[in-house]
Amino acid sequence: MLIFATSDKGGTGRSVTSSNLLYRRALKGGDTAYLDFDFGSPTAPAIFEINDAVWGIKGGGLHSFLLGEVAEPRALDVWYESDRDALRGQPAGAGRLVLYPGDVGGGEFPSDDVIVERCTKLLMRMVEEYEFCLVDLSAGRSYAIDMVLAATADPKLAAVPCRWLVFHRWTRQHIIAAADLVFGDRGILDTGTVRGHDRERLSNAIRFVRTAVVDPNSAELAGLRAAQVAWLRDCNAALQRLAGRHRIGRTATLGSVPLDPVLQWREQLISDDDVALTQIANRATAEAFDGLAERLVDDAAWEGL
């Protein structure tokens, strides 16, 4: 299965949430790969704590591969290369977790037919080797989106299930922007249709993920005054309606991740130890990632109405 992660704005939590989601998937078994196509600002190595690659690797990354400079993109096995103790060593029953980083200083580049062809080949190889392959695309209407839409429209990839996740924060601006990225002018659906996708089918393969959401009913807000909670609840209800109007209401949502103190300070994976042992992260956050990982593969959640 191919999973494409995108968002309209940067800093929405796309990379952190996708990484955690994939990590949870790997823990449940099944080999997984993370392809960092975010050519503007690669953060995945930092999240997986592979220190040598924190700024991207020098040559041999995904950029070099797509530009035809190398025949093979570099692969970093997180269970072996991570500098974080908790991640080292493949847990029993877990699948592989492999990161394909971008290059240092590799920026955006327009795609052409040759590059699309290389991308198609890469994706075909990935699906062969891994059960889940997540592609972290950059923010906004990017060349990367256009490239993978073109690649997945290729008949060679027609039989491969593709799912799109659009990440957005839970605010007015983010809701409107996320909806626009998908449904708006030259948005994902428009671009996809131009590239030869069936609009309805593509639309059914897209779900939204709300990140860093403050739940007005949560126990964490016990410190707030009653009036503040009352206000928050009203705001939340107004946002629900706004989202519904922009067609990214509950039906189109795969899940939401609560605001987490750890993630607010640091981009990282939330392990079960962070929740149970050291208790630095909230249980609800880990559960949210786990739920996302479950629903990602649950056909009922993608059936829609």
Add this chain to the structure above:
Amino acid sequence: MWIQPRQQLLEVWRAMARSAVPAGGWSWGGRHGRNSISDAEQLLCLLGPATEIPSFKLDQPDETADDVLDALAELGDSVEIPRLLVRRLTEYFSTYTDDSKTPVFSGGTYFAAASQVPPTAAQRALDVVDSFSVAIRLSLATIGFTRVFRTVVRRPDLVSEVDALESMASRRLSAAMVGLLRSFSVDVFDVGSPEGQALLETVNQQGLPTRQVVESLHRELRQVKAGVRDITLGSGQVTDIDNDNKLFQCGWSWGLVANAPKVDTTADVGEQRDGVAQSAPYLYFTVVALDCIRNLFSERTRLLGLLDEEQNRLSRSLQLRWDLTQSYWSKVGRFGSGRWPLEDLPWRTVDKVDSDYLSLLVTSIVVQDLTRGQPTESEVQRVGEVLAELAQRARITRRPLFNDPALALHSPGFRLALEGTEAAGGERLHWLVADFSPLLLKQTVLVAQLLRHIELRGQVVTLADRTWEHLRARRFTSGQYLHLWDQTPGAAADQDVQLPSWYYTERVVESLIAAAGLVGTAPLRSQALAGYATDLLAEADHLFDQELLSVSAEAGPAMSAALHGARSTLRRAHELMGNRPGTAAVLAAEVLRELDRLAAARQKATGPA
């Protein structure tokens, strides 16, 4: 009010979801097994609140409230729940349609045998007014649900599923309306007959001469009689009603009336079966029918356009009967200038059956009639007092005696002999109704809503609270059916009793919906409180202006913050004056105290002026 309708309804939903889990998401049946009424009641426990209270709606997944989803989490998420409803409703409508595509309205396992002889299959298959009535409510709720739900559905297979459901519901609705038109009865009898005498005895509370009572009864019922003459469709067409020597009563029998003419209709209702029911109104079925017919011309039904053209035509015929029956019983129940017949507990029917339950039924018709007009405060109050007395007599607000016969009203309930059932072979069957408490609660809430006087309303609300306490105590307190109804005290040892009664639970849900309606209205506005608030606010305004006069602009940030706060508070108080004088008064008082703090401090500094 101590009843918290929203919380309680959510608790019922949570209980339903929990009880369905071991059975894989849904299990039909319950204490009385499956039949066309019980299954519909079970569905209405979900669909009723979902269609009648906006914050409980389930038809737009994007807007389902969080606490609602939380309560139903065991049944699925916001997308799965409406789909589950579509599947279960479809299952219901096809289960109760026979091979010839005729909707089935049989009483089935709700028929009770009078003796050891079980009802025959032909008897169980008899159509019952309870089923027509619940079909009307369920079909309307279903059609309203599908209309909205379809707008969010995109998948072609789901769209056709939803469309098919809607047309099944619509067909059942038409058939139920025709059924009700053929179960209506106008029962005419001589003044001198036992029935005539019994009716006169009931209405003659002042001990007036018979001639005089008959005359004024004719006068009171003139309009009703004129209306009865207009009946041209279905059963209840009579000729001899104008005779001065005749009296009559009207309402619904228990099922299709024997020899009821077929209704000429273009609606696809399948076969119109022959009836066997006695042509005489039964108070219980009359109330049930009145209650559902009201939904046919409710605001919701009209706004959403739930009826098609032919259904609108049938609905007008039913509305005529509804009007007549409502006025008839309301006039008879409140006949005369002194004590009302209704106040003379218990009510006695013309065939000499008396029970407090019958009094409650007549009360409920009177309450409905009062909500149509503009009743005086004292009329409503008198009805409220009847309800209070009924609650005492039924041991809801009084402790029962040892072996109290009054408890039979709750369990096993009030027994109705269904005259005519023997025509289908077997012995005459019975119908057991045990919904005294939920019916009482619903009427109490409606009466409270009619009262304008704060203290009177307070008394009636207290009665509602105490009735609710009684109902709460009858929920299951443990096991798979926790928080569903009905656990009758002392009957716990019986295995069958451990299953929930959808009949009872649905009626409780209905009364909670009524209570939600009461909570939703604006608070009563007290004249005294409004006057007090006006005066308080005037003083606060004035002192505030004075303060502004005396303080120079550069009084410093603390001072200007205090004055700014006072100004905002006053503005808010003025805004609230119209609807919430109590709140406005408290806000004005807050400002007065703040201003006085400044004045007192100043006085300290300068000494008494």
